[in-house]
Structure formats: structure tokens, C-alpha cells
Amino acid sequence: MEAIKKIVIVGGGTSGWMAAAALANAKSTIPLDITLIESSQIGTIGVGEGSTPYLKHFMASLGFSEADWMTRCDASFKTGIYFDDWSEPGSRYFHPFYTSFDVKPAEVFFHLANARRRGAGPHTIGDDFFLTGQLAQMNLAPKPHKPLPVEVEYGYHFDAAKLARVLKQYALDKGVTHLVDEVIATELMQDGNVAKLTLESEEALSADFFIDASGFRAVLIEKALDVDFESFSTELINDAAVAVSTNIDLQQTKHYTTSKALSAGWMWQIPLTSRAGNGYVYSSAHLTQAEAEQELAAELDIDPTTVDFKHLKMKVGMRSSPWTKNVLAIGLAHSFVEPLEATALMVTQWSIESFVKVLTTTKFVETQTESRATFNQQLSQLVLGVKEYIHAHYVTSQRRDSSYWQQVTSKTHIQPRLASMLSCWRSGQDFDALLYRFDAELAYFSPSWYVLLAGMDYRDDKLCMPHNTLDPQFIAKAQGYFKQIALTHFGKAAA
Incomplete structure (x- = not known):
């Protein structure tokens, strides 16, 4: 050639x-x-x-x-993704974009997450320990209006x-x-x-x-x-989606994506500057198109007879x-x-x-x-x-409230590497050592795995292992580390 x-x-x-x-x-x-x-x-x-x-x-x-390109594409800034109702109804955690700013506060979060899975501490999610997590809580765009010594990672x-x-x-x-x-x-x-x-x-x-x-x-x-x-x-059974656009109040625009678990899958909400993109990713073996429309419309509080739904088949x-x-x-x-x-x-x-x-x-x-x-x-x-990381969202869920969740939480088809990672986490073993061993093969770095597994509160609640404790004032300091930075450098939403 x-x-x-x-x-x-x-x-x-x-x-x-x-x-x-x-x-x-x-x-x-x-x-x-x-x-x-x-x-x-x-x-x-x-x-x-x-x-x-x-x-x-x-x-x-x-x-x-x-x-230039954002204006032409109705684009808005994205700090990360909130996952609602994934572990169980009423649960919520945030998947941030990790930056070099996060290294020290994140170490505190990792310590607390390890303590929790070993039965030695309260449920702690990572929102407070990452810059974009703090920005999401305050609904601030991740574009600083005052210069920072490091580049902030964000999506759109x-x-x-x-x-x-x-x-x-x-x-x-x-x-x-x-x-x-x-x-x-x-x-x-x-x-x-x-x-x-x-x-x-x-x-x-x-x-x-x-x-x-x-x-x-x-x-x-x-x-x-x-x-x-x-x-x-066999691992990811969702094969369909229904989408619909809704109006958006520019004064209420969110700077994050929302993923909410529903009866037979999950829905997304994506805020553009011109509209909100909404959709329901689901399993057609558990839900008809009409049922998916009805459930999505109920979540959005809209009349399903007055909107134009778009249906997609996924391979x-x-x-x-x-x-x-x-x-x-x-x-x-x-x-x-x-x-x-x-x-x-x-x-x-x-x-x-x-x-x-x-x-x-x-x-x-x-x-x-x-x-x-x-x-x-x-x-x-x-x-x-x-695929491995996506599958982990399902098999770590505690939901069993529908035939869909009973099927997707089954570990019957879990791949060996993911099985060993989940077993290591759940049994209180050295998770960092295992991540280091798999590092070259993984698509996601350790902060993402910690955010997911801690956010889902995936653990053996009968486990009781010794774990070093941290001074509560030190924890509070780490949790509050980004609040002043957010106010000082991001307090005005980016144009």
C-alpha cells in the first residue's frame, strides 16, 4: 500500500x-x-x-x-454529573472532573471512603473534596473570572x-x-x-x-x-431511548448534567442555552415506547400529548x-x-x-x-x-424495586477484572494497590472509581476493620477548602 x-x-x-x-x-x-x-x-x-x-x-x-464555537452551538459549561436515585431512591452523588487542584483534599475523601467501606465511618461522598463538585453545589460555571495557577478541567x-x-x-x-x-x-x-x-x-x-x-x-x-x-x-441491557426537548429558564441554567435512575433505566437532563435536552435510556424488554414516554413526561411534568418525542434504537x-x-x-x-x-x-x-x-x-x-x-x-x-465503568454503576446499585433492577444488579455476567475490583473494595482490602496493578488497562483513574463506589455506598455492612481516624477539624478544613476559591474566582458566572 x-x-x-x-x-x-x-x-x-x-x-x-x-x-x-x-x-x-x-x-x-x-x-x-x-x-x-x-x-x-x-x-x-x-x-x-x-x-x-x-x-x-x-x-x-x-x-x-x-x-466563538460555544455561542454557535448553544453550549453551556459542565462541571460534571449528578447521579440521582442510583444507589437507592433519594440517594445522590456527583462525578466531578479531576484537576491538580484536587489532589490534597481528595486524599482526605479517599481516606474517609476507605474507612466507610471497612465499617469505621459515616457515608461520605466526594462532592466537597473536588473543585468542580463545589462549583456544582453553588451552580457556578467552571470558567474562572480571576486567574488560577492551574487549569480547570471541565466539559460542555x-x-x-x-x-x-x-x-x-x-x-x-x-x-x-x-x-x-x-x-x-x-x-x-x-x-x-x-x-x-x-x-x-x-x-x-x-x-x-x-x-x-x-x-x-x-x-x-x-x-x-x-x-x-x-x-x-449481556452486561448492558439498555437498547432504546426516547428524547424530548423542553424550555429552559436562562436564569436557572445548571452547570452540570443530571442522570436519574428510573424504573427500567435512567434519564438525562442536559441544559443548553436554548433549551433543555431530556431523555430516557431504557430496556425495551422491560418497557414499551409508550410507557417510556409516559414515565419521562411524568418526571418532566409535561403533557405527553403536546410534545414531540424522538425514539432511538441503540446497538x-x-x-x-x-x-x-x-x-x-x-x-x-x-x-x-x-x-x-x-x-x-x-x-x-x-x-x-x-x-x-x-x-x-x-x-x-x-x-x-x-x-x-x-x-x-x-x-x-x-x-x-x-464499558466496565458503566457496568459498575448497575452492579453496585442496591435497587431491587423492579424486574429491571433485579436483572441489571446481577453479577452473573460481570467481567473478571471488574469482579476483582468490586470484591477488593467490598472486602476492605488495599484498593489503591489493585488500581495501580490495573492502571495501564483502565479507562478511568482512581478518583472516578472512588467517587462511584463511595457514592453508591457499595460495601459489606457487616464488615468491621480497624482504620486510622482523622481529626474532625482537619476533615472540615478539607471540605471547606474550595468554598472560598469558588467564591473568589468563580463567583460571577462566565459569559
């Missing part, structure tokens, strides 16, 4: 245009002819999206000012369709060719690589490399190359070989893990940036096989790590 000079992207949306923008930005390093084929028949379902801090760095790498809420349009314009301005057409046939070479695509307009389009961003249709990776899809349905799993031959599958064509921790765009971004790095920093022809194997292994590890 010769050096890549021409790339065709099949599919638009956020994933396709993100790839086009990143590749167009790389043209200063290597010359590339980039074409994106977008179907006129596939619309983008705007349900309100949340991101991790990873998106912040991606947009900055393209040269966007934060204020945004309109995905509008973000795709922003990235589209960026890519077009940098010379990406845009075709509105349908792929009706794919021709393979003798070695199994894709040679060319036949379009509905009868145009034949050849390239050195193809990116499949065609969503669940997986036009190239599945239909042309027949790469298997590994389902996660949860991944391609174990997303880069096969001269095709790279990204976005939904590659994988989907239910959006509980807003990781979908992060995985897509990792795929694109890692591929661009391979393309621009190695002798691609000589190292293609090795690079492809490493890429696939690392990406699969990332997705499996995300």
Missing part, C-alpha cells in the same frame, strides 16, 4: 465532520485530498449532548476560541447538530470536498482493501483510505468488509478491529456504549487524533501493519474500559 494521499469519509454528523476537520488541520504536515460523502436521507437527532474535558482540547487544537453541554455544522464549515474552508450522495456499492481489490465506491449519482470514487462514519449502518466496515460487531448486551458494543485493511470505522460505526458518562465523543476523538498521529509521525507504508495492530488494541482497551 502506498502512502495515503486521498481519503474519503463516508458519513457526516459530528463524527464525520470531526474527522474531516482534524484531517484538514493536518494538511499543513502532509498533503491530503479529503472528500466527505454525506447522505441527504440521514438526519441528525438533536437530543442535547454532554462531553468530557477532552473536547475542550480538540476545539483548541483547531484554533477555535471557546466563546451542546447541540450536536450545530457542532457538526461548525466543524463542517471549518473543514470546507480548509479545502475538504463535500458530496451529498448515497453509497450504493463498494468494490474491493484482490487483497481485500476497498478500491472504490459507486454513488447513487453514478460517480465512482476511489481513494487510498476510507473512514466509515456512517453510524449504525456501518456501510464499509460491516457491509463491505464484514467485520464482526461484539455485543455488550451497544464495538468492532474489535475498527481499523481493517484501508478502512477506519469511527463513531457509531465503530462502537456505542450507553451515554451514561458522556464518553461517545471522547472515543471518537481519540480514534481520529490517534489515526492522524500515526499518519503524520511515522513512515506509514513501512509501519502500517504494526501501527494498525497497536491502534486497534489501544482503542479496544479504551472502549472496554468505558
Whole structure:
């Protein structure tokens, strides 16, 4: 295979245009002819999206000012996610974005969490011990108006369709060719690589490399190359979602996402500057579409007969070989893990940036096989790590109030690594040592695991082990550490 000079992207949306923008930005390093084929028949379902801090760095790498792209995408700042009713009805904990500011206060939280699981202390959640946790409690945007010595990590809420349009314009301005057409046939070479695509307009389009961003249709990776899809349905049984937008009071805009456990899944609430995105991710084996609409409407206190519900089917799993031959599958064509921790765009971004790095920093022809194997292994590890963390939300829950919760809390299909982590935590053993041993394989760092397991109060309540105590004044000082910082540096909401 010769050096890549021409790339065709099949599919638009956020994933396709993100790839086009990143590749167009790389043209200063290597010359590339980039074409994106977008179907006129596939619309983008705007349900309100949340991101991790990873998106912040991606947009900055393209040269966007934060204020510019956020305004165009109805975006708001995100400090993290509140999880309501997950452990049991009435429970709540917060998953923050961890910054270097948090190191010392977080150590106090880790100590208290370890004491609790060993039966030597009260239930403690991490909200007070992380900067973004404090900002969420005070409902302050995580954008400081006074300078800080460290960078604050935060995410965004945004309109995905509008973000795709922003990235589209960026890519077009940098010379990406845009075709509105349908792929009706794919021709393979003798070695199994894709040679060319036949379009509905009868145009034949050849390239050195193809990116499949065609969503669940997986036009190239599945239909042309027949790469298997590994389902996660034994661990994650949710396979449907219903979404609806509601009006929002700008004076009451929240700077966090809310995930609330319901009878057969969970609902999200994402505050944009123009509206609130709401949805219910559920198992169709336990709930009909009509029942899901009724339950979501009741939670939002709206009349279900007066709103436009959007229904989505979810295919949860991944391609174990997303880069096969001269095709790279990204976005939904590659994988989907239910959006509980807003990781979908992060995985897509990792795929694109890692591929661009391979393309621009190695002798691609000589190292293609090795690079492809490493890429696939690392990406699969990332997705499996995300799946593992999502699954932990269910199997640590104490809810048994419906057949759904009785099924998802079962540990029948739990993977060995997660089982050993939960066993270690519940039995009072050295959890940090185990995390250190697994560190290179995990998608989430130790603060996230502590926040989840302590927040869910996952423990053996019969356990009684000795644990060092801390001075209550020292604990109070750690809990109050961020309050003055929040008032001084974030007391005025960012514009």
C-alpha cells in the first residue's frame, strides 16, 4: 500500500465532520485530498449532548476560541454529573472532573471512603473534596473570572447538530470536498482493501483510505468488509431511548448534567442555552415506547400529548478491529456504549487524533501493519474500559424495586477484572494497590472509581476493620477548602 494521499469519509454528523476537520488541520504536515460523502436521507437527532474535558482540547487544537464555537452551538459549561436515585431512591452523588487542584483534599475523601467501606465511618461522598463538585453545589460555571495557577478541567453541554455544522464549515474552508450522495456499492481489490465506491449519482470514487462514519449502518466496515460487531448486551441491557426537548429558564441554567435512575433505566437532563435536552435510556424488554414516554413526561411534568418525542434504537458494543485493511470505522460505526458518562465523543476523538498521529509521525507504508495492530488494541482497551465503568454503576446499585433492577444488579455476567475490583473494595482490602496493578488497562483513574463506589455506598455492612481516624477539624478544613476559591474566582458566572 502506498502512502495515503486521498481519503474519503463516508458519513457526516459530528463524527464525520470531526474527522474531516482534524484531517484538514493536518494538511499543513502532509498533503491530503479529503472528500466527505454525506447522505441527504440521514438526519441528525438533536437530543442535547454532554462531553468530557477532552473536547475542550480538540476545539483548541483547531484554533477555535471557546466563546466563538460555544455561542454557535448553544453550549453551556459542565462541571460534571449528578447521579440521582442510583444507589437507592433519594440517594445522590456527583462525578466531578479531576484537576491538580484536587489532589490534597481528595486524599482526605479517599481516606474517609476507605474507612466507610471497612465499617469505621459515616457515608461520605466526594462532592466537597473536588473543585468542580463545589462549583456544582453553588451552580457556578467552571470558567474562572480571576486567574488560577492551574487549569480547570471541565466539559460542555451542546447541540450536536450545530457542532457538526461548525466543524463542517471549518473543514470546507480548509479545502475538504463535500458530496451529498448515497453509497450504493463498494468494490474491493484482490487483497481485500476497498478500491472504490459507486454513488447513487453514478460517480465512482476511489481513494487510498476510507473512514466509515456512517453510524449504525456501518456501510464499509460491516457491509463491505464484514467485520464482526461484539455485543455488550449481556452486561448492558439498555437498547432504546426516547428524547424530548423542553424550555429552559436562562436564569436557572445548571452547570452540570443530571442522570436519574428510573424504573427500567435512567434519564438525562442536559441544559443548553436554548433549551433543555431530556431523555430516557431504557430496556425495551422491560418497557414499551409508550410507557417510556409516559414515565419521562411524568418526571418532566409535561403533557405527553403536546410534545414531540424522538425514539432511538441503540446497538451497544464495538468492532474489535475498527481499523481493517484501508478502512477506519469511527463513531457509531465503530462502537456505542450507553451515554451514561458522556464518553461517545471522547472515543471518537481519540480514534481520529490517534489515526492522524500515526499518519503524520511515522513512515506509514513501512509501519502500517504494526501501527494498525497497536491502534486497534489501544482503542479496544479504551472502549472496554468505558464499558466496565458503566457496568459498575448497575452492579453496585442496591435497587431491587423492579424486574429491571433485579436483572441489571446481577453479577452473573460481570467481567473478571471488574469482579476483582468490586470484591477488593467490598472486602476492605488495599484498593489503591489493585488500581495501580490495573492502571495501564483502565479507562478511568482512581478518583472516578472512588467517587462511584463511595457514592453508591457499595460495601459489606457487616464488615468491621480497624482504620486510622482523622481529626474532625482537619476533615472540615478539607471540605471547606474550595468554598472560598469558588467564591473568589468563580463567583460571577462566565459569559
